[in-house]
Amino acid sequence: xxVKITNILEGSPASKLNIAPGEMLVSVNDEEIEDVLDYGFYxxxxxxDIVIRREDxxxxxxxxxxxxxxxxxIESGTFLMDREHACRNNCIFCFIDQNPxxxxxxxYFKDDDTRLSFLFGSYVTLTNLTDRDIDRLIxxxxxxxxxxxxxxxxELRCLMMGNRFAGDSLRHLYRLADSGAxxxxxxxxxxxxxDGEHLKxxxxxxxxxxxxxxxxxxxxxxxxxxxxxxxxxxxxxxDSAREVISILSPFQDECLERFGDRIVYPSDELYIIAExxxxxxxxxGDYKQIENGVxxxxxxxxxxxxxxxxxxxxxxxxxxxxxxxxxxxxxxxALTDRISDKFPQTxxxxxxxxxDFFGPTITVSGLLTATDILAQxxxxxxxxxxxILPEAxxxxxxxxxxxxxxxxxxxxxxxxxxxxxxxxxDLLDAILGR
Numbered sequence: 001x002x003v004k005i006t007n008i009l010e011g012s013p014a015s016k017l018n019i020a021p022g023e024m025l026v027s028v029n030d031e032e033i034e035d036v037l038d039y040g041f042y043x044x045x046x047x048x049d050i051v052i053r054r055e056d057x058x059x060x061x062x063x064x065x066x067x068x069x070x071x072x073x074i075e076s077g078t079f080l081m082d083r084e085h086a087c088r089n090n091c092i093f094c095f096i097d098q099n100p101x102x103x104x105x106x107x108y109f110k111d112d113d114t115r116l117s118f119l120f121g122s123y124v125t126l127t128n129l130t131d132r133d134i135d136r137l138i139x140x141x142x143x144x145x146x147x148x149x150x151x152x153x154x155e156l157r158c159l160m161m162g163n164r165f166a167g168d169s170l171r172h173l174y175r176l177a178d179s180g181a182x183x184x185x186x187x188x189x190x191x192x193x194x195d196g197e198h199l200k201x202x203x204x205x206x207x208x209x210x211x212x213x214x215x216x217x218x219x220x221x222x223x224x225x226x227x228x229x230x231x232x233x234x235x236x237x238x239d240s241a242r243e244v245i246s247i248l249s250p251f252q253d254e255c256l257e258r259f260g261d262r263i264v265y266p267s268d269e270l271y272i273i274a275e276x277x278x279x280x281x282x283x284x285g286d287y288k289q290i291e292n293g294v295x296x297x298x299x300x301x302x303x304x305x306x307x308x309x310x311x312x313x314x315x316x317x318x319x320x321x322x323x324x325x326x327x328x329x330x331x332x333x334a335l336t337d338r339i340s341d342k343f344p345q346t347x348x349x350x351x352x353x354x355x356d357f358f359g360p361t362i363t364v365s366g367l368l369t370a371t372d373i374l375a376q377x378x379x380x381x382x383x384x385x386x387x388i389l390p391e392a393x394x395x396x397x398x399x400x401x402x403x404x405x406x407x408x409x410x411x412x413x414x415x416x417x418x419x420x421x422x423x424x425x426d427l428l429d430a431i432l433g434r
Contacts, residue, residue: 001034002026002053003081005074012073013066017050024053025074035082037115041140043072080115087112088128090162092231093188098224100357103404114145121291123148123186126172127163134172137181144182144214144288147173151187151194152205160193177212184288185216189244191234199244203251203264210259217289218248219267225359235361241274261285267293269364272327293364297331303424304335311428313342319384320348320431323373325355325365328390335424339431348431351377357403366392370405370413379415388430391420 002024008014025033028042029049042048048064050072064072087110091097096110114137117124123146137145151157154167176183185206189195194202199218206213220236227233236244245266255263262283271278281302284295324332329352336348353376355362357369368390377387393401400406411417421427 001032003033003035003039003074003076005052006077007075009071009073009075012071013064014073017052017062017064018060019052019062019074022055025076026051026053026059033081035115036076036080037118037136037140037142039072039074039081043074044069048072080113082115084109084111084116085113085128086110087125088163089125089166092160092162092193093190093221093233095222095224097230098222098226098358100224100226103402107402114142117146118142118144121146123184125161125166126169127161127166129169129172131172134175137176138179142181144184145176146184147176147186149173149185149187149202149206151198152202153198156194156198160190174209177209181212183209183213185213186289186292187216187218188221189218190221191236191240193233195240195244196247199247203248207251207255207263210255210263213263215261215285215288216264217267217292217294218244218265218270219292219294220244220270220273223359223361225361236270236273238273238275241270242276244270245274245276265289265294268295268297269293269327297328300424300427301331301335304428305338305424307425307428308338308342311342311432315345316343317345318343318347318431318433320346320388320433321351321377321382321384321386322348322388322427322431323351323353323368323377323393324390325363325368326352327363328365332427335427336431339428343432346431347383349381349383351381353377365390367402368393369403370401370410371403374410374413377414382416384416386417386419387414388419388421388427391422394420 005019005023005025006021008019027033029045031038031042033039033042046066046068050062050064051059052062053059096108099107112124112128114124114129116122125148150160152170154170157166158164187202189199203216206216220241221233223233223235248264248266251264252262255261268278278297281298284298287295287299290296290299322332329350332350336350339346339348353368353373354360355367356372358367394407401410407418419430421430
């Protein structure tokens, strides 16, 4: 294996060597370089012996002396220095399989890449990893590792994930736990599949791996209106969501007593479906599972209220129009109502947008599309000189909605500029026009 060089950073240690784009980085200190993890790990040292393969196939070794952790300066054509690893599963609950047609190609790509998990916090199933891959993760002390477990029953995991190796791959989970890596686990719970007694067994098995298992998020399956030909799954309702929460509650109490942390967390969505109060911010520790929608509501509320308490208030007249998904609508309204005591002339309107693109059961703000917002929020209903959107509606680069409409196109069609809010304090700033 080797990594193709596409650029040498000016002024870097590599720029002083006789290497050029188009050549291959073969090894560093006798360690093969396959991707960005190898590159970052093995080039951190102060003294490096680098093997470069020329375009004619010949190889040459260079010695580099640099500061520890100083960037060597070699770039490849992709961020990973390799292709993304695709998912080999056919999960009955896969959200990507439920996407409507006509979206950009990248939406339909299923990644299951441990490197992206480490770098960006995504979750992996371990089904496309070999023992050698696990050896490498352990050697590099990669941590935390975010794992989509779903169930610890091998046969059930094979069935739910549509992969006959899914049960056997659980051995990787146990090896990582034995190595001392920190592990965050995800369970997408499906009614009639891995709930009830199956859920109890899975949580019991994972808690047995604590403290290596640092957190467990239990998230209800997301079901769109585009499930033709897919396994029939039932959405959670109030009673079934309450049953899941009641199963998890004793485990939370046990873990709090044993480890000083609840470890096991139902997602905010489960509480909302169950029509139960979401726990306060002090019950979520350091929010290890916030990207899974665990504690997101509580932290957002805490950020907003804390920022508001620091304000002195004024009588300036201002208008703010906020767009949100239906799941967050009541929370946003309750928070913005608190502004009136300090800012009596600040008028806020919250626009709750129904998700027609994916279907009415999808209520999170992060899956709103420009199409639905434009259809339901009319220019004449907006009193402010801009519209406030959750930052999550735009992809990581911040320039495009899920339905492939750019931020600029949206602003042109809406006839207003967009301001995005990242957290509760940011939302308050946006309302106050900062």
